[in-house]
Amino acid sequence: MTNEQPRVLLVGAGAVGQVFAHYLRSAGCAVTFLVKEKHAAQARAGFTLYELGVRQRTPAPTPLSGFGVLVSEREVQKERWDQVWLCVSSTALRSGEGLKKLAASTGDATWVMLQPALDDREWLLQWIPAERLVTGMIPFLAFHAPLTPEDALKGPGTAFWMPPLSRGLFSGPSERLWPLLRTLRAGGFPVKEDADVTRAASIPSAMLCAAVLGLEAVGWSFERLLRPESLERTLGAAREAARIAEWATGASPASLLPLLRPVLIKASLALATRVAPVDLETFLRVHFTKVGEQTRLMLRTYLAMGQSAGLDTPHLQALAPPDLAAKK
Ligand SMILES: NC(=O)c1ccc[n+]([C@@H]2O[C@H](COP(=O)([O-])OP(=O)(O)OC[C@H]3O[C@@H](n4cnc5c(N)ncnc54)[C@H](OP(=O)(O)O)[C@@H]3O)[C@@H](O)[C@H]2O)c1
Missing domain, CATH: 1.10.1040 (N-(1-d-carboxylethyl)-l-norvaline Dehydrogenase; domain 2)
Structure with a gap:
């Protein structure tokens, strides 16, 4: 956990995954997405982000590139990971055997869960020990632009808005949590430690x-x-x-x-x-x-x-x- 460039695997390259990838890249992390095969070509082409502000409804595009793209647990197993971020829905967590296989393919990595269902943590604890599990609460809104054909923000890309004064809450065992918080802060992501995010x-x-x-x-x-x-x-x-x-x-x-x-x-x-x-x-x-x-x-x-x-x-x-x- 003391290496200078954390190696981060983001599961899911949707709205939330792309926003976290942006901040983690800004913090100097080596970022890789694990995506479904059908999303791989689009991910490999790179993404475009738009950071909205209270008075900024049509911001300039920010390219998101320089990340890896993998499509299977077998590929994941060949590399070493410091962090695994789950950027998929609570439903996706429960779909198939993917998570179980991933847990067995990622060594001693710190896992970061962001899902909202009351029993998501219990679900994950079947495969990830509590000593390696960090829980986070997402403070931003993110969506694929344009939302409608009439949207002023034409995209295409992923738009996100961090409401003023909002902070991402994170909790977990300190030796896992603190390096993660340092990384997020270095990337400019607003964070706050909490005793128990669940x-x-x-x-x-x-x-x-x-x-x-x-x-x-x-x-x-x-x-x-x-x-x-x-x-x-x-x-x-x-x-x-x-x-x-x-x-x-x-x-x-x-x-x-x-x-x-x-x-x-x-x-x-x-x-x-x-x-x-x-x-x-x-x-x-x-x-x-x-x-x-x-x-x-x-x-x-x-x-x-x-x-x-x-x-x-x-x-x-x-x-x-x-x-x-x-x-x-
Ligand atoms: N967007 C927000 O503003 C926001 C805010 C707060 C919380 N959240 C929460 O964050 C979570 C993700 O939301 P999101 O907006 O990022 O959703 P999203 O845009 O649909 O992104 C999720 C991505 O993960 C993919 N995926 C699903 N299962 C996968 C798997 N096993 N391996 C790899 N990729 C997989 C999905 O592909 P398919 O679509 O093909 O299944 C989709 O591309 C949800 O729990 C949501 O409630 C979102």
């Missing part, structure tokens, strides 16, 4: 998941979400999900639950839509349609944990799609 992220993630389900149920329209009936249902689901996260991780929702009031939600949404350098409604629709399976996986987890905890979940159940209804 715990810290659990209540915000639960509330966000409920909000996404509520928004999806009204066809991704803020105007319809803010109507009294759908807002009450969504806020009810957010409270239920937060209580389940509290039961699962011990995190306290006390500071966030009072914010779940219609007047505050309306004001926050109005502010967020004014400040964000992206059409938030469109971003949420496109992003959470892309990771829709992950949202359903998270909902399934909340419903199952709610049942184990003896907590009522009428609002979450009301937002569950029919294919989950049978399993409630």
